[in-house]
Structures are given as C-alpha cells and as structure tokens.
Amino acid sequence: MSIKGFLFDLDGVIVDTAVFHYQAWRRMANELGFDISHEFNETLKGISRMDSLNLILAHGGVTLSGERKLELATQKNEWYLELVNQMTPDAILPGVTGFFHQMKQAGRGDGPIRCALGSVSKNAGLILERIGMADDFDVIIDGNKITHSKPNPEVFLKGAAELGLQPAQCAVFEDAVAGVEAAKRGGMFAVGIGSPDVLTQADLVIPSFDHLTITELLAAIERAQGMGY
Ligand code: B16
Numbered sequence: 001m002s003i004k005g006f007l008f009d010l011d012g013v014i015v016d017t018a019v020f021h022y023q024a025w026r027r028m029a030n031e032l033g034f035d036i037s038h039e040f041n042e043t044l045k046g047i048s049r050m051d052s053l054n055l056i057l058a059h060g061g062v063t064l065s066g067e068r069k070l071e072l073a074t075q076k077n078e079w080y081l082e083l084v085n086q087m088t089p090d091a092i093l094p095g096v097t098g099f100f101h102q103m104k105q106a107g108r109g110d111g112p113i114r115c116a117l118g119s120v121s122k123n124a125g126l127i128l129e130r131i132g133m134a135d136d137f138d139v140i141i142d143g144n145k146i147t148h149s150k151p152n153p154e155v156f157l158k159g160a161a162e163l164g165l166q167p168a169q170c171a172v173f174e175d176a177v178a179g180v181e182a183a184k185r186g187g188m189f190a191v192g193i194g195s196p197d198v199l200t201q202a203d204l205v206i207p208s209f210d211h212l213t214i215t216e217l218l219a220a221i222e223r224a225q226g227m228g229y
C-alpha cells in the first residue's frame with residue numbers, strides 16, 4: 001500500500017531532548033545513591049515518565065511509596081523543563097527543517113503527504129512551541145492524549161486515525177527500540193533513525209534526515225515493501 005502519511009516521534013527524531021531526559025533522570029538516580037548508564041538510558045526512550053521512574057528504581061534496587069515516586073517524577077520533570085526552556089529552533093536536528101519543507105511541497109499525484117506527531121511526552125506541546133514547529137503538523141498526539149506508552153501502538157494508531165489513514169498507509173520515524181516496536185505492532189512501516197544494530201525491528205534504517213530527499217525515501221520504502229518487509 002502506498003505511503004500517504006508520516007508519523008514522527010519527537011524526542012530523538014525532531015529534537016534531541018533524549019539527552020535532557022537522561023541528564024534529569026541521572027541527577028535523580030545520583031541523589032538516590034546510584035548511577036544510570038547510556039546503555040540503560042536506551043531502554044527508557046519512548047517510555048512514559050512513571051514507567052521510566054519504575055524501571056530506574058528497579059535498576060537501582062530502590063523501593064519507594066507511591067507518594068514519594070510522584071514527588072520524584074515531579075522533581076525530575078522540573079529539572080527537565082529547566083533544560084527544555086532554554087531550547088530554541090537551533091535544537092532542531094539536522095535535516096528536519098529541510099525535510100518538512102519538501103513534505104509540504106511533495107505530493108503523490110493523489111494528494112499531499114500528511115503528517116502527525118506521535119510522542120508519549122506530556123511536554124511535547126511546549127517543546128514544539130520552543131522550537132517554532134507547533135504549526136507544522138496536521139495532527140498532534142502526545143502524552144496527554146494516550147493511556148499507554150510505547151511499545152503499545154496507541155499513539156501511532158491515534159495519529160493515523162486522526163489523519164484519516166489506514167496504519168499501512170503510514171510510515172513512522174522512530175529513534176527508539178520501543179517506538180519501532182510500537183510502529184510494527186500498529187501495522188505501520190517503521191523507519192528507524194539511528195543504527196541498524198540497535199533498531200533491529202525497523203523496516204528501513206537511516207542515520208538522520210540530513211541530506212535525505214522525500215523522493216529517495218519513498219523509493220527506498222517501496223523497495224523494502226517490494227521485498228515483503
Ligand atoms: P515526559 P517520545 C518520550 O518521548 C521520551 O522518549 C521518554 O524518554 C519520556 O520519558 C517520555 O516521552 C515522557 O516524557 O516526561 O515529557 O512526559 O520519544 O515518545 O517523543
């Protein structure tokens with residue numbers, strides 16, 4: 001089925017807020033007396049705030065009350081927002097702005113490509129405002145509109161539905177293992193942004209949007225579909 005919609009993850013695809021999440025979670029873990037590595041941080045990408053906290057506490061062997069966990073999640077978010085509030089459009093990852101320009105111009109003969117944001121972050125709206133991309137999506141699905149974080153496909157299924165498209169008509173751009181799994185479980189074509197060694201479930205992996213043309217991308221997707229991806 002030909003691709004008519006693009007669904008974009010936010011953290012690690014449009015902007016590198018994954019680094020800010022890591023800094024804030026690491027600060028919290030350090031205050032609790034343990035550390036988290038880059039490798040462990042990979043497992044938190046695309047996972048909701050409370051699910052991330054539970055994974056980190058289990059990793060550190062720490063058990064806390066529900067009330068204390070809420071306090072810590074709130075504290076982490078305050079540290080994270082200090083970093084987010086310093087963001088400007090300069091934080092947009094290389095090639096993203098050019099790709100969006102092409103997307104607005106590209107058509108498939110039977111209509112333009114439509115796009116949605118599919119992020120489990122409750123701060124997605126603020127981040128898009130900070131980087132000047134709040135008006136660049138036809139549909140925005142964020143952590144305030146969903147009940148299950150990735151790898152559950154809910155965020156992308158809602159995005160496709162609000163675009164008026166079938167899942168198979170959509171390609172998802174994801175940097176996280178959990179996000180690629182969500183796209184596959186949702187029945188979408190998964191374009192991994194990063195390393196094929198990490199994003200092993202993706203149908204196609206590209207290093208970034210830098211120097212990427214829509215024509216080349218759609219051709220690569222069609223080749224992968226032809227191979228029964
Ligand atoms: P917040 P994405 C996800 O965003 C992040 O990858 C993940 O690390 C974070 O815990 C989650 O959002 C929740 O974010 O605390 O801001 O609500 O990758 O789905 O865009």
Ligand code: MG
Nearest residue numbers: 009011012176
């Ligand atoms: Mg991400």
